[in-house]
Amino acid sequence: MEILQTAFMQRALIAAVLVGITAPAVGIYLVQRRQALMGDGIGHVAMTGVGLGFLLNTSPVWMATLISVVGAVTMELIRAYGKTRGDIALAMLFYGGMAGGVLLVNLSDTGSNANLSSYLFGSLSTVSDSDVTSICLLAAFVVLVTVGLRRQLFAVSQDEEFARVTGLPVRALNLLIAVTAAITVTVAMRAVGLLLVSALMVVPVAAAQQISRSFAVTFVLAVVIGTTVTLAGTVTSYYQDVPPGATIVLLAIGAFIALTALAAPLARRRARVAETASRECTLEVPGSRSAADEATV
DSSP: GGGSSSSHHHHHHHHOOOHHHHHHHHHHHHHHHHHHHHHHHHHHHHHHHHHHHTTTTTTTHHHHHHHHHHHHHHHHHHHOOOOOOOOHHHHHHHHHHHHHHHHHHHHHHSSOOHHHHEEOOOOOOOOHHHHHHOOOOOOOOHHHHHHHHHHHHHHOOOOOOOHTTTTTTHHHHHHHHHHHHHHHHHHHTTTTTEEEEEEEEEHHHHHTTTOOEEEEEEEEHHHHHHHHHHHHHHHHHHOOOOOOHHHHHHHHHHHHHHHHHHHHHHEEEEEEHHHHHHHHHHHSSSSOOHHHHHHHH
């Protein structure tokens, strides 16, 4: 295939697959915790890391990872201990992170509007070999945490009080979710951009929830949707010369709309099956009589 002949598209496709796996894998826990916009906030903070990377002539991906982790831990601590003014503190953190990133990029010798745009909105064509190595290592950590600790993370995301009663280290697990979300943002920023990464963490999960009620099935289906739309968006970007990040997000929203339309007839079918099973169970109970039998008596 033509698309596989160029080195930059090979790197882009690898990055797209890893992003498609990791973003929904973390997003399902954020959606469960009703923190769907946390990825957006981390993306704002990560801009400061990108700016520092340019200013210090180091890897923007690793610097963004460091700053994102610090920002995510701060967000979790504000959520846990912040009271009435917690939302204001979070807003200042988000806006300060974005403003600091823009300022640092412009102060750096290597920074430019083109470089900034590639991190804000994604640019798979600029993914380097070092970026792929970084993304692979970070993605491996994300998969290890989200799959290996899925039972504990689900328990904390579902009901913190119950998880605490059962003896789980709730605070540590909450911080782990925040750190994993921060790492996922830096994994995905080269593909969809810091301003759109939250959508890829949330929309595939929301789409999967339309036709699934099981956490395990939703997890797998969300990853399948995420991987499909990232690959499709990358290929579309190559052939149609459109922005990859925006294309991927729009395809994810399209999947959500399609599965939402499919969910209504599936729900009616499940209701009919449940009603039929209930009737059959009633008829099979020994000594039970139908209304017609009672009327005859």
